[in-house]
Amino acid sequence: MLGIWLESGRIEVRRKLQLPERRAGEALVRVLRAGICNTDLELVKGYYPYRGVLGHEFVGVVEEGPAGLVGERVVGDINAACGDCTTCRSGRATHCPTRTVLGIVGRDGAFAEYLVLPEENLHRVPKEIDTDVATFVEPLAAALAIQQQVTIRPGDKVLLLGDGKLGQLIAQTLALTGCELLVVGRHPQKLALLSERGITTGTAEDVEAGAFDVAVECTGNAEGFALAHRSLRPRGTLVLKSTYAGKLALDASALVVDEIAVVGSRCGSFAPALRTLAAGRVEVEPLIQARFSLQDGLKAFAKARERHCLKVLLNIGEI
Amino acid sequence: MLGIWLESGRIEVRRKLQLPERRAGEALVRVLRAGICNTDLELVKGYYPYRGVLGHEFVGVVEEGPAGLVGERVVGDINAACGDCTTCRSGRATHCPTRTVLGIVGRDGAFAEYLVLPEENLHRVPKEIDTDVATFVEPLAAALAIQQQVTIRPGDKVLLLGDGKLGQLIAQTLALTGCELLVVGRHPQKLALLSERGITTGTAEDVEAGAFDVAVECTGNAEGFALAHRSLRPRGTLVLKSTYAGKLALDASALVVDEIAVVGSRCGSFAPALRTLAAGRVEVEPLIQARFSLQDGLKAFAKARERHCLKVLLNIGEI
Numbered sequence: 001m002l003g004i005w006l007e008s009g010r011i012e013v014r015r016k017l018q019l020p021e022r023r024a025g026e027a028l029v030r031v032l033r034a035g036i037c038n039t040d041l042e043l044v045k046g047y048y049p050y051r052g053v054l055g056h057e058f059v060g061v062v063e064e065g066p067a068g069l070v071g072e073r074v075v076g077d078i079n080a081a082c083g084d085c086t087t088c089r090s091g092r093a094t095h096c097p098t099r100t101v102l103g104i105v106g107r108d109g110a111f112a113e114y115l116v117l118p119e120e121n122l123h124r125v126p127k128e129i130d131t132d133v134a135t136f137v138e139p140l141a142a143a144l145a146i147q148q149q150v151t152i153r154p155g156d157k158v159l160l161l162g163d164g165k166l167g168q169l170i171a172q173t174l175a176l177t178g179c180e181l182l183v184v185g186r187h188p189q190k191l192a193l194l195s196e197r198g199i200t201t202g203t204a205e206d207v208e209a210g211a212f213d214v215a216v217e218c219t220g221n222a223e224g225f226a227l228a229h230r231s232l233r234p235r236g237t238l239v240l241k242s243t244y245a246g247k248l249a250l251d252a253s254a255l256v257v258d259e260i261a262v263v264g265s266r267c268g269s270f271a272p273a274l275r276t277l278a279a280g281r282v283e284v285e286p287l288i289q290a291r292f293s294l295q296d297g298l299k300a301f302a303k304a305r306e307r308h309c310l311k312v313l314l315n316i317g318e319i
Numbered sequence: 320m321l322g323i324w325l326e327s328g329r330i331e332v333r334r335k336l337q338l339p340e341r342r343a344g345e346a347l348v349r350v351l352r353a354g355i356c357n358t359d360l361e362l363v364k365g366y367y368p369y370r371g372v373l374g375h376e377f378v379g380v381v382e383e384g385p386a387g388l389v390g391e392r393v394v395g396d397i398n399a400a401c402g403d404c405t406t407c408r409s410g411r412a413t414h415c416p417t418r419t420v421l422g423i424v425g426r427d428g429a430f431a432e433y434l435v436l437p438e439e440n441l442h443r444v445p446k447e448i449d450t451d452v453a454t455f456v457e458p459l460a461a462a463l464a465i466q467q468q469v470t471i472r473p474g475d476k477v478l479l480l481g482d483g484k485l486g487q488l489i490a491q492t493l494a495l496t497g498c499e500l501l502v503v504g505r506h507p508q509k510l511a512l513l514s515e516r517g518i519t520t521g522t523a524e525d526v527e528a529g530a531f532d533v534a535v536e537c538t539g540n541a542e543g544f545a546l547a548h549r550s551l552r553p554r555g556t557l558v559l560k561s562t563y564a565g566k567l568a569l570d571a572s573a574l575v576v577d578e579i580a581v582v583g584s585r586c587g588s589f590a591p592a593l594r595t596l597a598a599g600r601v602e603v604e605p606l607i608q609a610r611f612s613l614q615d616g617l618k619a620f621a622k623a624r625e626r627h628c629l630k631v632l633l634n635i636g637e638i
Contacts, residue, residue, distance in 0.1 A: 087553065095553030095577070225571065234406065234414030243572040250569040252544065253562040255583035258414070259468070262581040264574035
């Protein structure tokens with residue numbers, strides 16, 4: 001089959017990849033559409049030593065698997081856990097120490113004609129959700145994970161730093177809480193997408209120090225972290241939604257004196273993301289800025305790397 | 320009056336200090352007993368540029384103030400807030416940006432014959448609580464602040480790093496939650512005080528990586544922080560209960576991948592601490608290791624600096 005292969009920091013489109021092997025309890029999924037995420041770009045840069053088919057944001061059709069799912073459009077949780085260790089049995093399967101992660105850790109990903117995932121990872125896509133839109137279920141689940149970890153009250157002042165792919169989704173889901181939201185970014189065109197939805201945007205100069213209840217850091221740079229920290233009131237919460245290259249030098253004493261909580265946040269549950277999309281509460285189409293075929297995978301990556309680019313989709317199959 | 324004065328990193332016992340000036344809404348308190356805390360030792364080392372009478376853990380008798388309090392034994396919240404700013408009106412008076420802090424920021428402290436505090440900062444000490452014991456209300460409130468910020472469940476595995484003055488109190492209050500507690504320290508005599516109360520103690524080698532729901536860091540050193548982080552399960556909580564000299568280099572990406580919450584924790588409320596002491600749920604007498612008069616203040620500080628020493632009290636007045 002055709003797929004985008006990463007090895008030693010280089011990606012290439014391979015034409016003769018083996019069909020992924022379907023093990024007990026797993027389903028074979030024919031991929032329809034997939035999205036390129038910053039994590040894919042980071043993997044190519046060497047963030048984590050992965051070798052295999054890239055890609056983890058996808059919509060597909062089940063070809064082989066449980067009778068109830070065959071022929072259905074599905075999206076899939078990217079963490080394939082053992083289901084049996086202490087971590088899994090404590091309800092934290094996304095942290096299973098022996099898990100594989102689709103297109104990220106030990107499991108070929110979605111930028112190919114087929115993938116396999118455990119049956120329990122798959123979620124049927126309701127008919128109200130278009131296939132393009134459904135490729136956003138995974139990042140939208142990650143956005144909603146913030147509210148699973150931190151209480152956002154309608155009266156809270158919330159700062160979001162970052163106007164990129166994930167920032168756009170987080171801005172929309174935070175706005176749903178009724179909080180007083182300010183989104184700070186460096187790209188006027190990206191911020192404009194948010195202002196069009198009635199979301200207040202600005203630059204670093206608009207951030208009042210000590211004024212925010214919650215700050216969500218989604219830039220992945222040390223400046224963003226420092227600004228988020230500075231923006232918080234005492235006993236405020238700083239949500240880290242990006243990974244950082246290298247270590248951050250952190251003033252731990254200031255965290256103690258100001259009693260700040262720093263919360264790392266990663267993956268979320270698919271069910272709330274599907275409900276949110278089905279009800280049309282979040283709009284993702286404006287984020288789609290280019291579409292490529294799988295054959296043109298390298299062009300797709302080049303486009304996704306452009307500074308102003310939001311979501312690039314790969315058209316892989318037809319229903 | 321007599322008092323222990325800090326100036327330019329030097330402490331001295333001064334005999335002719337002026338009686339502190341009592342402003343509107345403040346009470347004059349004659350000090351009976353006071354405790355030396357690590358913060359006092361850090362202030363002498365220059366942690367914060369304070370000049371004045373040291374001391375913030377105290378029990379006293381109200382000499383001038385509201386009729387209902389005059390003649391009563393009291394303890395006092397150390398943060399004297401404006402009561403009128405956004406922070407105060409949000410219920411976070413202990414973070415009021417213009418606050419003074421008894422013996423720490425802009426307000427003469429408790430290592431003297433008299434002090435003044437706002438009337439609303441004072442709490443009557445119930446007769447069940449002995450004066451020596453009541454000097455522990457302030458640090459015990461700081462220990463209980465952990466449970467005000469973080470939910471500790473009876474089934475949780477909790478690690479406490481540090482067996483010093485504050486660690487001893489935190490160990491006892493954490494144990495009250497019914498959690499599975501391990502206290503790690505470097506001082507066999509201090510750990511023995513906890514084992515005598517049925518609390519499990521150990522060394523760094525006893526800490527299983529990834530096994531704890533909550534880790535409380537109370538050592539104030541970077542090694543302690545690293546061990547606390549390593550001990551946590553995914554989505555675990557790291558409570559920072561110490562200040563740190565300089566910045567900590569922190570692996571922020573690991574916090575995101577493991578979805579760890581880091582919570583800075585400082586002062587707590589006096590009422591729960593008074594209830595806990597009145598009911599005899601925490602035992603503080605074994606922590607008292609020396610007593611000195613105010614005249615012997617320098618000896619008291621020398622004793623408090625000894626590596627194995629827990630609480631040193633100053634006998635300042637009689638009821």
